[in-house]
Amino acid sequence: xxxxxxxxxxxxxxxxxxxxxxxxxxxxxxxxxxxxxxxxxxxxxxxxxxxxxxxxxxxxxxxxxxxxxxxxxxxxxxxxxxxxxxxxxxxxxxxxxxxxxxxxxxxxxxxxxxxxxxxxxxxxxxxxxxxxxxxxxxxxx
Amino acid sequence: xxxxxxxxxxxxxxxxxxxxxxxxxxxxxxxxxxxxxxxxxxxxxxxxxxxxxxxxxxxxxxxxxxxxxxxxxxxxxxxxxxxxxxxxxxxxxxxxxxxxxxxxxxxxxxx
Numbered sequence: 001x002x003x004x005x006x007x008x009x010x011x012x013x014x015x016x017x018x019x020x021x022x023x024x025x026x027x028x029x030x031x032x033x034x035x036x037x038x039x040x041x042x043x044x045x046x047x048x049x050x051x052x053x054x055x056x057x058x059x060x061x062x063x064x065x066x067x068x069x070x071x072x073x074x075x076x077x078x079x080x081x082x083x084x085x086x087x088x089x090x091x092x093x094x095x096x097x098x099x100x101x102x103x104x105x106x107x108x109x110x111x112x113x114x115x116x117x118x119x120x121x122x123x124x125x126x127x128x129x130x131x132x133x134x135x136x137x138x139x140x141x
Numbered sequence: 142x143x144x145x146x147x148x149x150x151x152x153x154x155x156x157x158x159x160x161x162x163x164x165x166x167x168x169x170x171x172x173x174x175x176x177x178x179x180x181x182x183x184x185x186x187x188x189x190x191x192x193x194x195x196x197x198x199x200x201x202x203x204x205x206x207x208x209x210x211x212x213x214x215x216x217x218x219x220x221x222x223x224x225x226x227x228x229x230x231x232x233x234x235x236x237x238x239x240x241x242x243x244x245x246x247x248x249x250x251x252x
Contacts, residue, residue, distance in 0.1 A: 014162075014163055014164035015164055017162045017163055017164050018160060018162065018164065021162075021194070036224070036225070039194075039225045040225070042194065043194075043195075043196050043225065043229075046162055046194075046196040047196055047197060050162065050163040050196070050198070053163070054163065096232070096233070096234075097233075097234075104201075105166070105167075105170065105201045105202070105204070105205045106197075106198075106201050107197045107198075107200035107201040107204060107233055109197035109200055109229070109232070109233045110197055112197075112232055112233070113196065113197045113229060113232065113233075116228065116232050117228075
């Protein structure tokens with residue numbers, strides 16, 4: 001497929017987790033991907049957008065989550081960013097089972113799932129300065 | 142989501158459906174907790190056959206119910222996981238907390 005890039009901006013509402021997944025699946029569909037790649041990408045997007053909503057913005061629906069999807073050769077790059085609370089200790093946040101909001105019955109597996117389902121995951125964040133998650137996946141076939 | 146009770150085994154059988162994400166998690170968890178308490182169950186079998194998507198919110202959902210079952214000396218099991226869900230169960234360590242079976246009858250026979 002030709003290289004392409006799309007950015008969507010969505011309010012920090014939990015309904016938009018599903019929207020983000022569908023948008024990512026629609027974007028990648030032009031490359032005729034295998035179903036397991038689509039599922040992997042949807043799962044990683046769901047984790048990143050949920051983190052932005054819950055942790056970045058404490059579910060404040062007035063705030064914006066941005067998702068940029070880019071196709072470059074056979075690689076798909078997805079960047080999810082917010083201008084919210086940021087993460088004090090990124091290495092700690094990436095640990096399996098770590099959650100800063102145990103009262104929400106979160107599993108603390110968000111970053112671990114992103115890492116398992118994508119080929120690379122970069123996290124840029126600073127307290128008060130928002131968070132940017134950049135994920136890359138090489139499509140099969 | 143549909144729920145039924147195996148009275149003999151005091152087991153709530155939860156046939157999950159649709160997409161399990163953060164948006165769906167809270168309401169689904171509350172509905173299961175309500176039925177679990179009202180029917181005086183001890184055990185839960187989660188049937189994932191009708192689930193079209195699940196992220197790590199499903200892990201939070203299951204761990205929350207695992208705690209409820211443990212409080213009353215019960216246990217939980219999962220059936221009909223697709224490969225993606227199985228992977229999430231694997232990396233989160235959920236498979237150490239609960240057995241995974243091929244179908245509901247297999248799970249019930251071991252409850």
